[in-house]
Amino acid sequence: MKDKELLSCIFLLGGHDLEMLEIRNILERKNLKNEVDFYDRNLTRGAKLSSYKDCFDDDKTFVGIELIIDIDHPKKYIEIDHHNENSNNDSSIEQLASLLKIKLSKRQMLIAANDKGYIPAMQKLGAGKVEIERIRKADRKAQGAKPLDEKLAEKSIRENMQVENGITVVRSLTSFFSTITDRLFPFQKLLIYNETNYCYYGEGTDKFALHFHELVTAKNAWYGGGEDGFFGIRAEYTNVNEIIEIIK
Helix, strand or coil: CCHHHHHCEEEEECCCCHHHHHHHHHHHHHHHCCCCEEECCCCCCCCEHHHHHHHCCCCCEEEEECCECCCCCCCCEEEECCCHHHCCCCCHHHHHHHHHCCCCCHHHHHHHHHHHHHHHHHHHCCCCHHHHHHHHHHHHHHHCCCHHHHHHHHHHHHHCEEEECCEEEEECCCCCCHHHHHHHCCCCEEEEECCCEEEEEECCHHHHHHHCHHHHHCCCEEEECCCCCEEEEEHHHCCHHHHHHHHC
């Protein structure tokens, strides 16, 4: 995309996490120079394009970043995402950097690795324990996790965790499952659930995506991070026993 075309672009930001906040930082700096414009509605995971419907203008090019396309998108629309069917793409911040023709800093590359491949991806870039813990803590905070959620995670592990046939199962007292995964890493087969969602982390997550393909298409299940990444599904479509049997 040429510089002149960027001037007519409007970026629409998706659900907040550390990567999305860093994307916002990049766009804010560009905006101060009148190089780009953007909207951020402070959305959470599962953010939808319809949240920005009132902004549409056929004379503009819109760039939707990690937004579920639940309505007809503008005539000129660019999608940036790396989840579900887009899981083979670069991270969203890397795609943005390519579009804007900028180079990411070391910290931004770690943020990209974290969002795309979690802790193992950061380790591959040579990040140390303290550096990784700093990124993970910032990511949990960006997603909305509060100090109470951190305490509830510890209580969940202490009181609601069991191991069955090599599968670690935790009934979570917080909706922020990352507060639990970060405390239990490294793991091979981890299932975390509450009354709303189930999420499996570890070996064979790509098999879940195939098994629940229709629910993924309907946006009632989601996955990412490669074959050993994560798979999430709304609780109304499954149960603990079914998930455990699939893992086995």
